[in-house]
Amino acid sequence: MASSIENNNEKLTLKSSDGEEFLVEKHVALQSTLLQNMLDSDCSSADVIPLPKIDARTLALVLGYCKKHADASSSKQGELNSFDSEFLKDMDMGALFNLVLAANFMEIKGLLDIAAQKIADTIKDKPHQEVREIFHVENDYTPEEEAAVREENRWAFEGFP
Amino acid sequence: MPNLSPPPHTTLPDEIISDILSRLPVVSLCRFRCVSKSWRSLISHPHFITTHLNRSTNSKHERLILGNFFCNLYSVELDSSQFRHQSLAVHLDFAPDQNPSCCDEIGGSCDGLVLMLDVWFNYSLVNPSTRESRELPESPFTIEGKFFADYGLGYDSSIDDYKVVNISYHHRETESADNLVSVYALKTNSWRRIENSPYDHSHFEHQSGAFVCGALHWVASNGMDDVIVALGLADEKFRTVSSPALGCTVDQLCVLGGCLCVFVEQFYDPGCLDAWVMKEYGVRDSWTKFTVTCDNRYESWRPLSLSRTGQFLFNVEGYKLVLFDTQEKESKELMVHGRPAQFEAGTYVESLVSPTRLCY
Numbered sequence: 041m042a043s044s045i046e047n048n049n050e051k052l053t054l055k056s057s058d059g060e061e062f063l064v065e066k067h068v069a070l071q072s073t074l075l076q077n078m079l080d081s082d083c084s085s086a087d088v089i090p091l092p093k094i095d096a097r098t099l100a101l102v103l104g105y106c107k108k109h110a111d112a113s114s115s116k117q118g119e120l121n122s123f124d125s126e127f128l129k130d131m132d133m134g135a136l137f138n139l140v141l142a143a144n145f146m147e148i149k150g151l152l153d154i155a156a157q158k159i160a161d162t163i164k165d166k167p168h169q170e171v172r173e174i175f176h177v178e179n180d181y182t183p184e185e186e187a188a189v190r191e192e193n194r195w196a197f198e199g200f201p
Numbered sequence: 202m203p204n205l206s207p208p209p210h211t212t213l214p215d216e217i218i219s220d221i222l223s224r225l226p227v228v229s230l231c232r233f234r235c236v237s238k239s240w241r242s243l244i245s246h247p248h249f250i251t252t253h254l255n256r257s258t259n260s261k262h263e264r265l266i267l268g269n270f271f272c273n274l275y276s277v278e279l280d281s282s283q284f285r286h287q288s289l290a291v292h293l294d295f296a297p298d299q300n301p302s303c304c305d306e307i308g309g310s311c312d313g314l315v316l317m318l319d320v321w322f323n324y325s326l327v328n329p330s331t332r333e334s335r336e337l338p339e340s341p342f343t344i345e346g347k348f349f350a351d352y353g354l355g356y357d358s359s360i361d362d363y364k365v366v367n368i369s370y371h372h373r374e375t376e377s378a379d380n381l382v383s384v385y386a387l388k389t390n391s392w393r394r395i396e397n398s399p400y401d402h403s404h405f406e407h408q409s410g411a412f413v414c415g416a417l418h419w420v421a422s423n424g425m426d427d428v429i430v431a432l433g434l435a436d437e438k439f440r441t442v443s444s445p446a447l448g449c450t451v452d453q454l455c456v457l458g459g460c461l462c463v464f465v466e467q468f469y470d471p472g473c474l475d476a477w478v479m480k481e482y483g484v485r486d487s488w489t490k491f492t493v494t495c496d497n498r499y500e501s502w503r504p505l506s507l508s509r510t511g512q513f514l515f516n517v518e519g520y521k522l523v524l525f526d527t528q529e530k531e532s533k534e535l536m537v538h539g540r541p542a543q544f545e546a547g548t549y550v551e552s553l554v555s556p557t558r559l560c561y
Contacts, residue, residue, distance in 0.1 A: 137211045144217055156217065160224035168235045176212050177237045189235050195294050195332050196231035 053088045060096035064103060071106035073147035093145055098138040105151050128158045133174055167200050219243060223252045227330035227551050250553045254312055263506055263548045266315055266329050269541035272304040276329050277537055284508050284524055286533060290540040293329050301327045301334040307545045308409045309354050313552025314363060316354035324365055326556035329549060335556040342383035342394040343369040351402050353410020353417035359435040363387040366410065366417055366432060373403040384437065395437045400430050411456040414482045418461060420451045427451050445477040445488035457507035464504055472498050476513060491527045506548050516546040
């Protein structure tokens with residue numbers, strides 16, 4: 041940790057699954073516990089760190105989030121909160137899924153939190169059939185079984201197809 | 202209209218799905234049991250129920266439950282960061298086999314379960330969020346003859362179970378301080394007798410226990426003074442908790458915002474209440490006093506909730522809900538559309554904890 045603070049201006053290179061390279065300031069990268077652990081274990085910052093599960097579009101978003109949060113660590117929480125909600129505002133479900141996967145892989149707790157919450161807020165009032173499609177869940181109920189589960193929870197379906 | 206479906210092969214691992222679902226309200230989860238068998242078993246899993254409960258408790262979004270004596274129950278959303286002045290009561294429709302009984306009084310809540318009782322001290326446990334309820338068997342351990350009771354609901358983390366306590370005693374005019382204490386455990390669905398309370402409970406009839414830090418609390422007498430009595434739900438032993446320096450009698454004891462609170466009507470100004478909040482449990486010096494000023498003197502007022510901005514919510518005389526702002530020193534009625542005219546009230550958090558399904 042001490043070395044990473046001293047060498048605050050150092051940069052490292054991250055490589056997305058589709059081959060794009062991102063030059064990142066070290067203090068920004070430290071928002072990710074995964075990268076922090078790699079740097080702590082003497083991984084040379086001259087190396088390019090491959091992130092094979094994260095595409096360039098998602099990685100750019102993740103790094104935008106990390107930069108804002110790394111730079112704003114001493115500023116007001118309110119400002120960060122409005123950045124967070126603006127950041128996710130018009131994101132579609134596909135981008136949110138990629139983001140939550142990237143945050144999970146790179147261990148960025150704050151980002152995982154807001155992305156998971158955004159997905160939850162988006163699906164909360166949707167019919168279960170639509171949620172099944174969004175999450176690509178195979179319906180393994182027989183029609184009779186599904187009807188029985190629905191009957192047990194009938195009150196929750198008021199106003200739903 | 203943005204495209205809502207993700208690219209065809211993006212699927213999320215189970216732990217992320219579980220994280221997302223644990224942020225949903227109970228009504229959505231009840232619907233999403235129909236998504237698939239694996240979603241249904243995830244939503245019923247004890248670990249998921251606990252994660253969801255912790256999130257719900259930490260969000261500090263309490264709800265009010267209102268009952269109108271005919272077992273018609275209503276739920277009202279409260280935003281505890283700052284109470285709104287207008288709300289909507291939603292009627293809770295239970296399936297016929299889950300219809301609650303014993304609804305004369307609301308006797309406290311714990312982890313989303315609400316204890317309800319009738320005038321004969323028959324109890325039921327209701328989860329208003331999942332629309333489930335269970336009538337408890339009658340306690341065989343009550344004091345002989347006509348009795349009164351103190352009661353309460355809490356959670357015993359040592360055995361991961363919910364317990365209902367019944368302390369039965371004679372009317373104070375009989376001048377007998379005898380009592381008989383029994384404990385009901387949800388998993389065994391039966392009552393057990395425990396040691397008697399060494400305190401006299403008959404001076405404050407019919408108290409609902411305040412559950413905080415693993416213990417239920419009531420006001421009782423040690424023969425000379427009023428004391429706050431605690432029953433630890435794990436060791437099932439009675440002890441006392443230090444009271445604020447009052448020099449007068451306690452009118453009500455309750456738990457608000459996770460803290461033990463004592464309410465005292467001011468002797469010299471009956472329109473005012475002193476609200477004492479024990480900010481750090483068990484620490485005598487942490488009792489902090491707030492003054493609640495009312496415009497009128499009310500016959501009956503029951504504290505229900507405390508917002509983060511210092512507003513107290515009371516059930517006043519069973520027909521209105523009043524907000525008292527301790528900083529602005531003003532009171533306002535909380536308008537709730539669709540509520541019953543006369544009601545009993547309590548608070549609870551949303552949870553999936555089931556009063557009926559005990560094994561998984």
